[in-house]
Amino acid sequence: MLDRLRLDSARIEAMAAAVDQVAELGDPVGQIIDETLRPNGMVLRRVRVPIGLIGIIYESRPNVTADAAALCVRSGNAALLRGGSEAARSNRAIHTALVEGLVEGGVPAEVVQLMPTQDRAAVGAMLAAGGLIDMIVPRGGKSLVARVQADARVPVLAHLDGINHTYIDRCADPAMARDIALNAKMRRTGICGAMETLLVDAQFSDPHGLVAPLLEAGCELRGDARACAIDPRIKPAEASDWDTEYLDAVLSVAVVDGLDGALAHIARHASGHTDAIVTDDDAAAARFLSEVDSAIVIHNASSQFADGGEFGLGAEIGIATGRLHARGPVALEGLTTYKWLVLGSGQIRP
Template identity: 45%
Template sequence: MSELMEKAKLLKQASYETAMLSEEEKNLGLEQIADALLANTDFILQENSKDMEAGTLAGFAPPLLDRLQLTKERIQQMADGVRQLVQLKDPVGETTEEWTIENGLTIQTVRVPLGVIGMVYEARPNVTVDAAALCLKAGNAVLLRGSSSAAHSNIALVKVMRAALQSSPVPEEALQLLEDTSRETAAEMFQLNEYLDVLIPRGGAGLIQTVIKQATVPVLETGVGNCHIYIDESAQKEMAIAIAENAKLHRPSVCNAAESLLIHEEWPHREELLRTLHEKDVELRGSANLTQQFSFIKQAEQEDWRTEFLAPVLAVKTVEDVKEAISHIQTYGTKHSEAIVSETADNVQAFFRAIDAAVLYHNASTRFTDGEQFGYGAEIGISTQKLHARGPMGLRAITTVKSLVKGTGQIRN
């Protein structure tokens, strides 16, 4: 029996057990995981260093190495994230609706786990912990399939977490890592309808599209982030500069970082903003009028307007008004996160009504599109689709509902 089939069968059986756990039992398992992550920090860092060494030798770009790297601080953050989930209310069992129909039947919908979740993700070991903790808190079992570039880190993290679950009511079989990272096994996983209830891909556009196109298992789609900041004519200078700088540079390698900057042609502080970004080592790629005005701006290629750089690179363009900004975003945006910096209420309203995206911001950085920032604890991913869940997906997004119907002997005529 293959590794995939063996673990899939264990997960299916374990999902029946996790669905029956109480909130207190699941929280105990999560507390054990948080403690174990900290107690085994040296071991985890030792294994992560193997991935970092291999990635460096393979010539990984700095943003990819940043996503791959673990530090004591990042492991502490992962443990803190797990503990935050402990403090959140368990969604399982929550009544979402209740009503009585004319014949006296009482109908109630309650939240229940999805079952077995397959997580497919790239070189971000923190996702291993976030996904495991979220799935277990919501009563699910989870099959993790990370990339080969993070193999040592993922194996170490799952080993630590499974060992921690042995002294808790949560079955360790509910947490499995697919160590075989071959494309052939991944393709088999994507069609394992008998054992998996849903797939969640998290990574670049290539990975997400591969899962969507190959999977027969239902997919909860997460999306890439070609996020825009639009600086309106009425934008306050200090606020606009701070938001643009934060959205691009706070952490350039993540999906909620800004990749394009649109500036109203009459905004008087354009030069100061562009020079500020340039002086902070942001590579600016702009439209022809900007390259003519500023020698430090490179000519943008057509593809730059739709690229998720995940690096200190920013596409910049001047626009005539909010309508042109909206049109540009509608053409090149990925329905992730978009922001307007403005003091004109009508323009903000137009932006909010016209832009189709999971999260829209007024006078704030796109960097807040994050499950923890939204109060969800951790997140399983950021959905840019419209079915089931949209935006940062926390605990409720990885549950579904079932209807409980109570009668007094009713039969249908």
């Protein structure tokens, strides 16, 4: 939480840069998704339109104030922001700066509003505001997201967990595997793209060289019996570890029997967020990318790239793990829907 709350000069510059990047993106509103000429001469177009009023419920992430506001405004939506009490002053300062810029640019200040109260009843009011709020996006811990999904009478775009796996295949380059695993876990342990389970092929050539840098970096490893045999510093894992999003310097490690074993483990325990494979075997990579049913599936790169900015989206309003409307990093296109335009020339239906 402290890491997410920290606002030093570098992070403030990063927030401002993200707003600039969103401003430079193409306007999605009015974009023609596709166009069809029917045999009767009618032209059918699907055109992007805003969703409406987007409610953002978040905690301990003051950067969401800037990211959400920029994305909503750029995609033609209004935003109602409800941040957590732990970042209330930061959120107010960021919102004040945003409103000043909006007004200066000729946009009504009311387009981006910040809930003036930290009363939890305000969250309940937002969740019950069907017909007023068009979509809710929760950003926070599991308890917050679970409550929003359980109580909302408004469509919700959300994910619950980031139980992300990195599978080191037998054909992985050992140096690449080591670097990717260390970065995927330890670059920032508290983000949703952090690796939480490392899967190692039983035939991988250098398992000790893979886990030793993690241990030396201060990461606690919890493994199955075969993983514990790699290094005596690895602690035995509990059954619950495979389904835990640590968001800390703690990592589950399992030794699996090839790609089939990795796919089976991921199918049982993944949260549908981000999963990665490290391998030089193109056929194994293709199968992994095809069969892992997560919002983001990666070959030979760190799961910490699961981020809207890294995807070239400028910023993100969140990463959705469901299967409807939007999936993965949700940015401008994910904050639009579409309508059909039917252009006729006097046609009547027989």
